[in-house]
Amino acid sequence: MTQTVESPLARKDFVSDQEVRWCPGCGDYAILAQMQKVLPEIGVAREQIVFISGIGCSSRFPYYMNTYGVHSIHGRAPTIATGLKSVNPDLSVWVITGDGDGLSIGGNHLIHCLRRNVDVKIILFNNRIYGLTKGQYSPTSLGGHRTKTSPMGSIDYPLNPISVAIGAEATFVARTQDTNTKHLQEVLRRAAAHKGTAFVEIFQNCVVYNPTAWDHTTKADIRDDNILYLEDGQPLIFGKDRDKGVRVNGMVPEVVQLGDGIDEAELTVHREDMDNTSYAYMLSRMLHPEFPQPFGILRAVSRPSYTDMLVQQVDEARASQKADLAGLLHSSDTWVVE
Amino acid sequence: MADSPASSTGVSDQAPQVDGDRQQESVVIRFSGDSGDGMQLTGDQFTNASAILGNDVSTFPDFPAEIRAPVGTIPGLSGFQVNFASNDIYTSGDEPQILVAMNPAALAANLEDLQPGGVIIVNDDAFTKNNLRKAGYDENPLDNPDALRGYELHRVALTTLTRTALEDIEGMTNQQKDLCKNGFALGLAFWLFDRPLDSTLSFYAKKFAKRPQVVEANTRALKAGYAYGETTESFSGRITVPARTEVPPGIYRRITGNEAVVLGLVTAARKANKTLFYGSYPITPASPILEGLAALKHFDVRTFQAEDEIAAIGSIIGGAFGGALSATASSGPGIALKSEGIGLAVVLELPMVIINVQRGGPSTGLPTKTEQADLLEMFFGRNGECPVPIVAAATSGDCFDITIEACRIALRSMTPVYVLSDGYVANNSEPWQIPDVDAIAPIECDFRTDPKGYQPYMRDPKTLARPWVVPGTPGMEHRIGGLGKQDGSGNVSYDPADNEHMIKIRAEKVARIADYIPELEVNGPEKGDGLVVGWGGTYGAIRAASERMQHEGHSVASVHLRHLNPFPRNLGEILGNYRHILVPELNLGQLSFILQAKFPFRVIQLNKVQGQPFKIREIVDKIRSILD
Ligand SMILES: Cc1ncc(C[n+]2csc(CCOP(=O)(O)OP(=O)(O)O)c2C)c(N)n1
Ligand code: SF4
Ligand SMILES: [Mg+2]
Numbered sequence: 001m002t003q004t005v006e007s008p009l010a011r012k013d014f015v016s017d018q019e020v021r022w023c024p025g026c027g028d029y030a031i032l033a034q035m036q037k038v039l040p041e042i043g044v045a046r047e048q049i050v051f052i053s054g055i056g057c058s059s060r061f062p063y064y065m066n067t068y069g070v071h072s073i074h075g076r077a078p079t080i081a082t083g084l085k086s087v088n089p090d091l092s093v094w095v096i097t098g099d100g101d102g103l104s105i106g107g108n109h110l111i112h113c114l115r116r117n118v119d120v121k122i123i124l125f126n127n128r129i130y131g132l133t134k135g136q137y138s139p140t141s142l143g144g145h146r147t148k149t150s151p152m153g154s155i156d157y158p159l160n161p162i163s164v165a166i167g168a169e170a171t172f173v174a175r176t177q178d179t180n181t182k183h184l185q186e187v188l189r190r191a192a193a194h195k196g197t198a199f200v201e202i203f204q205n206c207v208v209y210n211p212t213a214w215d216h217t218t219k220a221d222i223r224d225d226n227i228l229y230l231e232d233g234q235p236l237i238f239g240k241d242r243d244k245g246v247r248v249n250g251m252v253p254e255v256v257q258l259g260d261g262i263d264e265a266e267l268t269v270h271r272e273d274m275d276n277t278s279y280a281y282m283l284s285r286m287l288h289p290e291f292p293q294p295f296g297i298l299r300a301v302s303r304p305s306y307t308d309m310l311v312q313q314v315d316e317a318r319a320s321q322k323a324d325l326a327g328l329l330h331s332s333d334t335w336v337v338e
Numbered sequence: 339m340a341d342s343p344a345s346s347t348g349v350s351d352q353a354p355q356v357d358g359d360r361q362q363e364s365v366v367i368r369f370s371g372d373s374g375d376g377m378q379l380t381g382d383q384f385t386n387a388s389a390i391l392g393n394d395v396s397t398f399p400d401f402p403a404e405i406r407a408p409v410g411t412i413p414g415l416s417g418f419q420v421n422f423a424s425n426d427i428y429t430s431g432d433e434p435q436i437l438v439a440m441n442p443a444a445l446a447a448n449l450e451d452l453q454p455g456g457v458i459i460v461n462d463d464a465f466t467k468n469n470l471r472k473a474g475y476d477e478n479p480l481d482n483p484d485a486l487r488g489y490e491l492h493r494v495a496l497t498t499l500t501r502t503a504l505e506d507i508e509g510m511t512n513q514q515k516d517l518c519k520n521g522f523a524l525g526l527a528f529w530l531f532d533r534p535l536d537s538t539l540s541f542y543a544k545k546f547a548k549r550p551q552v553v554e555a556n557t558r559a560l561k562a563g564y565a566y567g568e569t570t571e572s573f574s575g576r577i578t579v580p581a582r583t584e585v586p587p588g589i590y591r592r593i594t595g596n597e598a599v600v601l602g603l604v605t606a607a608r609k610a611n612k613t614l615f616y617g618s619y620p621i622t623p624a625s626p627i628l629e630g631l632a633a634l635k636h637f638d639v640r641t642f643q644a645e646d647e648i649a650a651i652g653s654i655i656g657g658a659f660g661g662a663l664s665a666t667a668s669s670g671p672g673i674a675l676k677s678e679g680i681g682l683a684v685v686l687e688l689p690m691v692i693i694n695v696q697r698g699g700p701s702t703g704l705p706t707k708t709e710q711a712d713l714l715e716m717f718f719g720r721n722g723e724c725p726v727p728i729v730a731a732a733t734s735g736d737c738f739d740i741t742i743e744a745c746r747i748a749l750r751s752m753t754p755v756y757v758l759s760d761g762y763v764a765n766n767s768e769p770w771q772i773p774d775v776d777a778i779a780p781i782e783c784d785f786r787t788d789p790k791g792y793q794p795y796m797r798d799p800k801t802l803a804r805p806w807v808v809p810g811t812p813g814m815e816h817r818i819g820g821l822g823k824q825d826g827s828g829n830v831s832y833d834p835a836d837n838e839h840m841i842k843i844r845a846e847k848v849a850r851i852a853d854y855i856p857e858l859e860v861n862g863p864e865k866g867d868g869l870v871v872g873w874g875g876t877y878g879a880i881r882a883a884s885e886r887m888q889h890e891g892h893s894v895a896s897v898h899l900r901h902l903n904p905f906p907r908n909l910g911e912i913l914g915n916y917r918h919i920l921v922p923e924l925n926l927g928q929l930s931f932i933l934q935a936k937f938p939f940r941v942i943q944l945n946k947v948q949g950q951p952f953k954i955r956e957i958v959d960k961i962r963s964i965l966d
Contacts, residue, residue, distance in 0.1 A: 068809035071819025079652025317635035
């Protein structure tokens with residue numbers, strides 16, 4: 001995977017010949033553009049990169065990437081990625097999924113891929129709606145959300161993708177947003193470099209069916225008060241004027257105003273590498289509007305990946321035992337007929 | 339089972355009289371007891387000794403779905419039937435001539451299967467009030483001369499005798515000693531049928547190597563059982579079943595269908611020079627395949643125990659895309675879950691093998707029982723026009739060949755292929771002539787690496803297969819998916835003409851497999867009054883039944899379909915050569931339905947859905963009624 005490329009690749013090398021067919025203004029365009037920008041920089045040959053998706057607007061993504069790709073069936077991309085990685089561990093495998101694809105029909109595969117720490121990158125486009133099927137509520141739609149299938153408001157409690165990922169003990173969990181170009185790039189870069197499952201939630205705007213879902217994190221006048229940018233080793237400070245912080249009071253976080261006798265030293269310092277998931281989980285539970293929502297890398301820990309361990313077992317077995325096929329066929333009580 | 343030409347038809351019709359030593363062509367014995375009584379092991383050891391002695395053998399293990407159903411009850415019974423013979427046999431026998439019943443429930447449940455005049459050996463100690471009640475007896479049938487009239491009863495105090503034999507072994511509780519009573523029963527059976535003890539003795543030594551006391555206890559129980567037969571006058575003689583004479587020379591072992599699938603997959607991977615990837619979710623009766631392959635990492639076998647069957651099929655789609663020979667197996671409910679994934683595999687045109695070890699359905703059904711009721715599901719159980727080639731194993735040993743055949747078809751025509759096995763074939767063990775691996779033809783399937791002129795859905799003019807290009811190949815990056823597409827480029831297309839073209843070309847690709855699979859061979863006369871057509875695990879019963887009719891002078895033949903989609907190209911011609919066509923199936927007539935739809939001949943059905951294989955006699959009776 002660390003194979004270096006002869007002539008440096010550029011963004012255009014990752015653009016496929018297929019016409020992109022999302023609605024004008026859809027957040028998916030921005031994500032595609034940043035992915036195409038980042039991939040030439042990660043030091044992986046183009047033919048070593050594979051995108052695998054399920055079904056949904058977001059899942060059309062692989063058709064637009066000039067890499068290897070599979071547009072599969074609803075919710076099942078992690079399973080295909082796992083098989084592919086198992087037989088070809090050197091590939092850089094990316095799963096593209098949506099909030100419905102990844103958390104509804106494919107929720108089971110998602111958590112199992114995460115817990116196994118299969119070395120794939122899972123990018124979940126969260127628009128809190130079923131886009132492709134034209135606007136039904138999804139497992140991340142907020143309570144009360146009125147859609148065609150919830151005319152009186154959704155009575156489902158939503159899932160929080162990063163809480164799910166942390167609950168499944170994902171080794172890399174991050175959140176970013178379609179329009180935060182720089183931040184998105186940085187998160188993708190980090191995800192690409194992670195060994196093991198990297199889970200990235202991207203707040204993605206469905207301009208047609210759920211255009212206000214991310215107003216609080218995108219509108220220029222309020223977004224900085226609603227986003228907490230995480231930086232490893234730095235205190236949890238946020239706000240347009242960077243005058244607010246988060247400190248942990250017992251087990252619960254609280255937002256505090258800096259000044260007035262409270263200084264930075266009292267704030268919680270962010271650490272990505274805590275083996276215990278409680279802190280990352282606590283961060284993931286910081287919900288709007290009570291809290292700013294954490295953006296960046298909530299958790300990045302190192303654990304042997306499923307694929308590494310699989311290869312290791314195969315290597316060990318091969319080193320200790322000969323693959324004698326005729327011997328295998330005879331490996332039972334035998335008798336000879338003359 | 340050796341496929342030597344027409345010989346006599348398996349099970350002999352009379353029960354043995356134990357009256358001085360005598361010789362028989364074949365014997366069917368059934369061991370039955372509590373699932374904790376070690377009946378599978380006992381049956382297995384008896385079979386092994388018989389096979390090594392040179393008999394043809396066929397077994398039918400029958401165990402409860404629950405791991406531990408209540409002790410002493412009928413649902414808690416575990417049985418193992420062995421048919422051993424000096425001629426070729428094709429089934430585990432219609433009905434036992436000897437019943438070894440470890441408790442009253444075993445007697446109650448199996449008595450009606452026993453041949454008239456048959457021999458019953460019971461553990462007398464187990465016929466306690468409590469056990470009798472659990473088996474539904476008001477009084478002890480052993481004490482009632484009418485209850486077992488017409489059978490030859492041997493009451494053996496297995497528990498007491500075993501305890502006595504192990505008396506001076508220290509540090510063993512009575513309970514532990516009682517676990518050896520199956521060894522005593524086995525020893526007695528060895529004496530009765532004149533089998534050597536060596537293979538079982540060395541089995542004990544190997545299996546309990548770390549517990550010498552257990553080896554000692556089992557060894558003593560086995561020998562005590564043997565000595566009991568010899569010294570007591572309870573039996574007036576022994577029954578010998580000599581070794582087969584017309585057996586093709588070679589090295590033999592016993593094999594179950596599931597074991598043969600494991601070996602077939604590993605062999606196919608070697609022949610195709612590919613890594614084997616196997617993704618599966620445990621389910622009865624398919625789990626032993628996953629267990630078997632998981633132990634073969636030194637063959638570069640990569641197994642993945644998926645979170646469910648949907649993930650299992652997804653994983654092998656990924657494995658196939660990545661260039662591995664990829665396979666999965668499941669049964670009933672698990673196969674149903676895979677169907678959406680198989681549809682994707684058909685459209686992606688990637689090679690893989692899906693093994694369906696059929697069990698009794700529908701729904702959870704009868705997990706440990708056999709049935710053949712998934713054939714139409716294999717043909718049609720997916721959305722859209724979605725053809726999948728289907729092959730089916732005839733016998734346990736054939737699972738090896740048919741698995742390799744499926745891999746060959748998958749790799750040659752770039753398609754998922756279904757292998758049908760069933761609970762009977764999967765668990766039944768029979769002698770298997772170990773093939774010379776070097777004599778098995780290589781499977782040609784090179785990855786394409788030349789980017790010049792490459793298109794993902796360009797096709798081989800003969801087979802219509804598309805090229806296999808794996809990620810990592812420079813200059814050939816491409817995307818494939820489940821959406822409607824254009825042939826050649828593989829680009830997404832909603833054009834009606836493209837859609838119809840793709841549907842037709844996928845169907846044609848599968849149909850053309852008939853060009854390279856072998857023609858069907860008829861067993862029996864080439865023309866005549868009756869043809870019995872079978873598929874799957876009913877092979878043995880059908881063949882034995884039609885041979886029995888031939889021996890009686892009737893012009894009845896049988897054919898066995900190992901390829902079901904497409905059918906062998908000469909099937910229609912063969913069907914036309916007989917006055918009557920009989921199709922026995924363990925379902926309500928699924929192959930009949932297809933034959934009826936494809937060929938202009940009337941088909942007579944014989945159906946059974948009781949979770950049990952056909953008895954030879956059931957088929958013989960049906961043929962008779964047709965010919966009359
Ligand atoms: C088995 C199956 N069930 C239902 C569908 C219909 N379907 C397609 S996409 C989708 C929801 C997609 O939502 P999401 O994953 O959030 O993706 P988005 O379109 O919002 O990017 C549904 C229900 C399907 N394709 N397959
Ligand atoms: S429906 Fe929504 S998510 Fe789908 S392409 Fe249009 S804007 Fe994007
Ligand atoms: Mg969505």
